[in-house]
Amino acid sequence: MENKRNIAILGSTGSIGSQTLEVVKNNSELFNVEVLSAQNNYKKLIEQALSFKPNAVVISNEKHYNEVKRSLEPENINVFAGEESLLQIVEYDNIDIVLIAMVGFSGLKPTLNAINAGKQIALANKETLVVAGDIITKNAREKGVNIYPIDSEHSAIFQCISGEFHNPIECIYLTASGGPFRGKNKEFLSKTTKKEALQHPNWDMGDKITIDSASMMNKGLEVIEAKWLFSLKSSQIKVIIHPQSIIHSIVQFEDGSMKAQMGLPDMKLPIQYALGYPDRIKSDFPRFNFLDYPTLTFEQPDTSTFKNLDLAYQALETGANMPCILNAANEIAVSAFLSDKINFLQMSDVIEYCMNTVEVINNPNLEDYVESDNKAREIAKEFINGLKNK
Numbered sequence: 001m002e003n004k005r006n007i008a009i010l011g012s013t014g015s016i017g018s019q020t021l022e023v024v025k026n027n028s029e030l031f032n033v034e035v036l037s038a039q040n041n042y043k044k045l046i047e048q049a050l051s052f053k054p055n056a057v058v059i060s061n062e063k064h065y066n067e068v069k070r071s072l073e074p075e076n077i078n079v080f081a082g083e084e085s086l087l088q089i090v091e092y093d094n095i096d097i098v099l100i101a102m103v104g105f106s107g108l109k110p111t112l113n114a115i116n117a118g119k120q121i122a123l124a125n126k127e128t129l130v131v132a133g134d135i136i137t138k139n140a141r142e143k144g145v146n147i148y149p150i151d152s153e154h155s156a157i158f159q160c161i162s163g164e165f166h167n168p169i170e171c172i173y174l175t176a177s178g179g180p181f182r183g184k185n186k187e188f189l190s191k192t193t194k195k196e197a198l199q200h201p202n203w204d205m206g207d208k209i210t211i212d213s214a215s216m217m218n219k220g221l222e223v224i225e226a227k228w229l230f231s232l233k234s235s236q237i238k239v240i241i242h243p244q245s246i247i248h249s250i251v252q253f254e255d256g257s258m259k260a261q262m263g264l265p266d267m268k269l270p271i272q273y274a275l276g277y278p279d280r281i282k283s284d285f286p287r288f289n290f291l292d293y294p295t296l297t298f299e300q301p302d303t304s305t306f307k308n309l310d311l312a313y314q315a316l317e318t319g320a321n322m323p324c325i326l327n328a329a330n331e332i333a334v335s336a337f338l339s340d341k342i343n344f345l346q347m348s349d350v351i352e353y354c355m356n357t358v359e360v361i362n363n364p365n366l367e368d369y370v371e372s373d374n375k376a377r378e379i380a381k382e383f384i385n386g387l388k389n390k
């Protein structure tokens, strides 16, 4: 790399944000933190800012502004609060790459602003592409902005097609671990607890994505994400269960040849690949040992038990604002499950109901997406309240 890259990390206190800071710390000659932001966790944000000395921080929840300001002002770190500040700060001249590690729909507008300001994007927030992949990719093309995926499967695909950009893709296989409930039936799932759902066998992640992994919605969202990142049709995107999470995904070219990217599961690898592209940065992460994994196995996903994957394919087929509806309904369903308002299987019922109820808008613009998101959330909440009263 010629120059040090200046990074803004949106959502720095979450799992991906924290791991990104580890990558930066281990490669301080390559990367400099320019901006950090968090939604609520002001204590961790202050800690991170004191150790990485960014130019500015944004705390989205304005309630914590005074506390953050008091702690960071003596260090000459600019402190801002609120969603509006976040939208402005990504346009800072001194930022080269904006890493989006926020959760859910909240990542959409900051990502769009960063793209429109010509910043390169390292994207960990898959919901942004699920909701408005058409607008995001169109604006990125117009601005000459690259979107580097941090999602491990999409990073794998990106690594496989590197140097192959002129060769058409026949299809891709997104691998899925199957999560903690692989092989379980509906009877079991209707009684499972959030504690069990939060135990992912291979990856250590935030709560929302961990529940999405258990319900297979994570893979569904990733199918839609892949469509936009790699310009694929839904028939070209296949999902295969691979419980060991060693093969991170596979590309099949038109001559039948398949390329896979593999390694031990560690999100720091896709993070540093995205930040350092096209260079691979030397790391001391543990290396894969074949004899620790004498057998790599593959299974068909069980979509009659885990309906979310099918719902995501349906949303992708319908297009328009349907993936946006799917995503909003899922965000409400996951938070209702995490607060014990609905059981595990009812999450799919909430999503299906919203997909059948919220109005389909063809060729949606940004306002249509915002409106569909609001509407789907409202209807999901009504549906959940109705379940309780039955």
Ligand code: MN
Pocket: 151, 152, 153, 222
């Ligand atoms: Mn993933």
